[in-house]
Amino acid sequence: MANRYYTVSWDQLHRDSKALAWRLMERGPYRGIVAITRGGLIPAAIVARELEARLIETVSVVTYHEEEMGRPQVTKPPAAAGDGEGWLLVDDLVDTGTTARVVREMLPKAHFATVYAKPKGRPLVDTFITEVSQDTWILFPWDTEAQFVAPIARSGGK
Numbered sequence: 739m740a741n742r743y744y745t746v747s748w749d750q751l752h753r754d755s756k757a758l759a760w761r762l763m764e765r766g767p768y769r770g771i772v773a774i775t776r777g778g779l780i781p782a783a784i785v786a787r788e789l790e791a792r793l794i795e796t797v798s799v800v801t802y803h804e805e806e807m808g809r810p811q812v813t814k815p816p817a818a819a820g821d822g823e824g825w826l827l828v829d830d831l832v833d834t835g836t837t838a839r840v841v842r843e844m845l846p847k848a849h850f851a852t853v854y855a856k857p858k859g860r861p862l863v864d865t866f867i868t869e870v871s872q873d874t875w876i877l878f879p880w881d882t883e884a885q886f887v888a889p890i891a892r893s894g895g896k
């Protein structure tokens with residue numbers, strides 16, 4: 739289990755994904771975008787809108803079940819991206835780099851971009867926006883909802 743959480747709102751994810759698009763603009767154009775599903779789908783859609791990319795491919799890798807890590811399973815390989823040359827590969831984050839390693843083997847020439855990166859996965863990413871510590875769990879807006887929180891005074895000072 740992570741020691742702390744970094745909560746990302748829809749607004750922040752949109753801003754951070756646009757910041758990623760700005761950085762990626764400098765080194766395009768790209769033939770198309772490969773999104774690593776499912777977490778990469780929304781950042782990929784935002785980046786695609788900003789870069790005016792219309793060709794979107796997916797690769798599906800399942801590595802986690804909630805916060806438990808398992809063996810990475812490729813449930814759908816990328817059909818149209820060859821060895822990745824000229825393609826932009828997008829995921830929401832790199833943590834241990836396990837998913838990234840599997841996908842990079844399939845698309846060694848793609849430019850790999852994520853919105854967030856933790857130190858262990860960072861060397862595998864070409865472009866990212868925000869680094870968080872390894873013991874932090876990033877809480878994405880699609881995994882969370884607003885709920886009531888008790889006043890501090892009722893927590894017994896803890």
Ligand SMILES: O=P(O)(O)OC[C@H]1O[C@H](OP(=O)(O)OP(=O)(O)O)[C@H](O)[C@@H]1O
Binds near residue numbers: 774834
């Ligand atoms: O660097 P790693 O340790 O491999 O972790 C990062 C990967 O884990 C999450 O995907 P997950 O397996 O939870 O699947 P999902 O995107 O379908 O939610 C996340 O979206 C990244 O793809």
Ligand SMILES: O=c1[nH]c(=O)c2nc[nH]c2[nH]1
Binds near residue numbers: 831832876877878
């Ligand atoms: O929602 C998530 N937050 C994380 O920090 C993380 N690391 C791997 N997979 C993850 N999924």
Ligand SMILES: [Mg+2]
Binds near residue numbers: 776799829
């Ligand atoms: Mg994922």
